[in-house]
Amino acid sequence: MGDRAIFTAVLIGLQALAAFILIWGLKLQGRWAIGAVAGFVLFSLPLPYLMGLAGHARQPSLLTAALVVRPVFAWHFNWLAFLLFLAPVIILGRAAGWLSGWPWVLPGLRAVMLSGIGLWTLATIIGLAGTLRPPRITTQEVIIPGLPPEQSGIRLVQLSDPHVAWWNARAEMERIGEMIMQLQPDLFVLTGDMVDHHPDYVHVLADGLEGLKPRLGRYAIIGNHDVYTGAEAVSKRMEERGFHVLRNQCLGLEERGARLALLGMEDSGANWTGADPWEEMIPHYLADCPAGLPVILLAHRPSAFERVQGRPVALTLAGHTHGGQLRLPFGLPGLAHLGFQRPSGLYRVAGQTLYTSRGTGTVGWPFRLNCPPEITLFILRAEKNP
Structure with a gap:
């Protein structure tokens, strides 16, 4: 197995861990859980293509860069950041709710986290668009x-x-x-x-x-x-x-x-x-x-x-x-x-x-x-x- 294949497998594994923590930690159900899993699967599919670009010093077309390469890159970067910064908060929040027995901890944690993820997703979309504009x-x-x-x-x-x-x-x-x-x-x-x-x-x-x-x-x-x-x-x-x-x-x-x-x-x-x-x-x-x-x-x-x-x-x-x-x-x-x-x-x-x-x-x-x-x-x- 080559280095790029190993890197891709590790990255997909980390994304799966992030998906598990998100769904389990916030007790997402129904369309929320399905949407989270679908997002992780969808954004993992182009990874072999991205690894091929990097390994052979190739470049995508402008349209592919805008619609595939950079969004996938941003998605994985964001979820690695999620693992580093938000996943520990979710785990500690679940533990605090379980130990205290307070019923409002989980709904409050879920509302704060999903709102934050939504706002950050919006900022990411705007930021991605900013990379495509001509320089000033x-x-x-x-x-x-x-x-x-x-x-x-x-x-x-x-x-x-x-x-x-x-x-x-x-x-x-x-x-x-x-x-x-x-x-x-x-x-x-x-x-x-x-x-x-x-x-x-x-x-x-x-x-x-x-x-x-x-x-x-x-x-x-x-x-x-x-x-x-x-x-x-x-x-x-x-x-x-x-x-x-x-x-x-x-x-x-x-x-x-x-x-x-x-x-x-x-x-x-x-x-x-x-x-x-x-x-x-x-x-x-x-x-x-x-x-x-x-x-x-x-x-x-x-x-x-x-x-x-x-x-x-x-x-x-x-x-x-x-x-x-x-x-x-x-x-x-x-x-x-x-x-x-x-x-x-x-x-x-x-x-x-x-x-x-x-x-x-x-x-x-x-x-x-x-x-x-x-x-x-x-x-x-x-x-x-x-």
Whole structure:
């Protein structure tokens, strides 16, 4: 029995356990019990297809991704979360009702749990729809100290975290490529997490960006998911497709016509919920930058910004957080705030600028709620003469 078959069997077994706890724990009967069993059976049937996509670096059509792949992925993710967080509450609730003899415990537990599951199902449907929408174009003007006035207006486009894998359709990457080309960038950067699960997905990413030929070049860095996929293989394929992968390197762009330097920091893959241990090396990498050129730092995680305070880095571009994929209304802290101080958007500190992209992909759960994907266009401006 292969690894994918074992994984599928384990996943189905866990779903069966979740179904049992739900039906037994809440004493579901009649159409409620039948509906629960039917749902688990229905969403387990496509699992071999999903495993085949993942195992052979294939992708579904956009329609199949929208109607089958992502809903099935979300279903199983949700019920694994149910086992971790809600199943213990149900079991303890049943035990409390039995020990106390209070007749209202079970009906109350059932009402609360079914209401919560219903609301979460609605949120999941809305979140799934959010993954299918085109990315938003965010435009930012950034002052770059030291940029010559005659070079003011350079158009830099950042793409981050596309996470091309078996849950994406090729058409989605092609759409992203078309949107970027319409922005007519002079410089294109990709700040990590390009692919998941198989390095051959690089070709889908590169095909979507094939028509993109900015005069200052196309650059990429390795993110933590590229490390998990295989940093060497991902980097090699990206280089073969015409991207310059900066692996703890600094490169001057003067020969291409811009008085700028790009410093690309590779992610270590460690401690993905917080700062990267390799960020301590940023001052060392900066020493390799051409003297006197304004530096743009490409770092997968926004925590790298803390390491460049007071150093000659004009702009730091990061991703990694996806903006949390779920953002609370009214500017309240979301999931991304748990690990990062600056989880999305533009930040300016003492003349230095950080932009943390929400990215275009998802990870862990195909879900975006109040957190749309984005492509960012930066207009780089020279300082005005006093």
